[in-house]
Amino acid sequence: MASDQVTLLDFWPSPFGMRVRLALAEKGVKYEYSEEDLRNKSALLLQMNPVNKQIPVLVHNGKPVCESLIIVQYIDEVWKDSAPLLPSDPYQRAQARFWADFVDKKIYDFGRKIWTKKGEEQEAAKKDFIDSLKLMEGELGDKPYFGGETIGYVDIALVPFYSWFYAYETIGNFNIEAECPKMIAYCKRCLQKETVSKALEDPQKVYDFVLMLMKKFGIE
Numbered sequence: 001m002a003s004d005q006v007t008l009l010d011f012w013p014s015p016f017g018m019r020v021r022l023a024l025a026e027k028g029v030k031y032e033y034s035e036e037d038l039r040n041k042s043a044l045l046l047q048m049n050p051v052n053k054q055i056p057v058l059v060h061n062g063k064p065v066c067e068s069l070i071i072v073q074y075i076d077e078v079w080k081d082s083a084p085l086l087p088s089d090p091y092q093r094a095q096a097r098f099w100a101d102f103v104d105k106k107i108y109d110f111g112r113k114i115w116t117k118k119g120e121e122q123e124a125a126k127k128d129f130i131d132s133l134k135l136m137e138g139e140l141g142d143k144p145y146f147g148g149e150t151i152g153y154v155d156i157a158l159v160p161f162y163s164w165f166y167a168y169e170t171i172g173n174f175n176i177e178a179e180c181p182k183m184i185a186y187c188k189r190c191l192q193k194e195t196v197s198k199a200l201e202d203p204q205k206v207y208d209f210v211l212m213l214m215k216k217f218g219i220e
Contacts, residue, residue: 006031009057016068017056018160022199027079042087100157162187166203
């Protein structure tokens with residue numbers, strides 16, 4: 001597909017954008033990266049995602065695909081000749097989709113509450129976040145990756161949040177590795193892959209970005 005025109009509309013600290021960057025890297029797809037200013041959204045973003053007006057958006061030969069997990073599935077289906085991300089078995093594929101959805105509904109949601117809430121609400125979010133990570137540790141089992149011997153769909157859904165772990169820990173005053181050593185070992189193992197290390201942003205930079213957001217929204 002050498003003639004393909006692929007553009008990613010993205011915003012650097014977004015874990016959802018990092019998913020798409022990682023999936024494209026795993027597939028070896030060349031693409032143009034377009035950084036969005038979410039305070040002043042481009043005409044292209046509004047044209048390509050008029051419903052949600054959000055990043056990431058993958059524009060493939062002029063046609064937009066929105067929502068990160070849907071984009072990752074699309075990438076897997078279009079560039080199917082290399083590095084399959086979803087299992088071929090229907091049941092295993094359904095399980096992978098379940099756990100990727102779990103990341104969105106639990107890991108993202110509780111993580112966000114850690115830096116947007118205070119007091120009892122923050123403490124509850126920290127507990128729920130750790131409990132969710134422990135459930136994922138159980139699903140990982142003794143496998144090197146959720147995809148087995150290679151990085152797959154669930155790995156791509158989850159590991160970008162590692163870039164945010166430092167912010168969650170520092171703002172919430174807790175230690176993820178102390179509670180979930182297996183999860184941190186897994187994330188570090190993923191980072192040994194060049195595709196992952198290049199797709200993920202520096203945790204310190206993400207933390208600084210979150211502090212800026214907290215200041216903007218008056219969260220002390």
